Amino acid sequence: MDAVNSKDRKLVNDLVIQVLRDSMFVLEQTRLVHWGINGSKFYQIHLLTGDIQDEMHAGVDTIAEHARSINIMTPLSVNNLFSTRIQEINMSNPYDEDKIILELSVVHDMLASLFEELAKYAGMIGDDLTQDMAADRGREHKKHQWHLRSTLTYNYETDEDVKQNEESKS
Numbered sequence: 001m002d003a004v005n006s007k008d009r010k011l012v013n014d015l016v017i018q019v020l021r022d023s024m025f026v027l028e029q030t031r032l033v034h035w036g037i038n039g040s041k042f043y044q045i046h047l048l049t050g051d052i053q054d055e056m057h058a059g060v061d062t063i064a065e066h067a068r069s070i071n072i073m074t075p076l077s078v079n080n081l082f083s084t085r086i087q088e089i090n091m092s093n094p095y096d097e098d099k100i101i102l103e104l105s106v107v108h109d110m111l112a113s114l115f116e117e118l119a120k121y122a123g124m125i126g127d128d129l130t131q132d133m134a135a136d137r138g139r140e141h142k143k144h145q146w147h148l149r150s151t152l153t154y155n156y157e158t159d160e161d162v163k164q165n166e167e168s169k170s
């Protein structure tokens with residue numbers, strides 16, 4: 001990795017910390033659904049989001065400890081740790097369970113995309129260990145979004161689905 005441009009290295013380092021922040025936010029968002037959701041799917045979603053939290057507790061530790069192992073500093077304040085790129089989901093009606101489940105699945109999918117982005121940049125500078133960590137975390141969040149979405153019984157459409165449908169028609 002000695003021929004790497006320092007700007008490229010900094011971009012990857014900054015992204016490692018940003019995905020840590022985004023992951024902490026998604027972990028807490030998952031926790032709010034675990035506690036707050038109401039309706040016929042409560043128990044199923046309560047258990048699923050409990051499992052996702054368990055996986056993510058280990059996951060955020062892996063990201064932070066990977067950062068420290070390659071000499072990147074981790075956030076030193078809680079405020080910094082939670083400055084995320086991810087928008088909070090709307091839980092103002094905790095009885096609207098399918099909407100909440102769909103929104104949480106979209107958040108996990110977005111996080112998976114952010115890990116994919118990091119994997120791509122890390123690959124470009126030959127940082128195999130970061131690329132590998134990012135690919136692993138991305139894969140886990142793809143799985144979480146799938147498990148959440150698969151509990152929906154109606155034909156849902158996200159903005160991304162609508163865009164893909166339109167593209168396949170044209």
Ligand SMILES: [Fe+2]
Pocket residue numbers: 034050
């Ligand atoms: Fe719990």
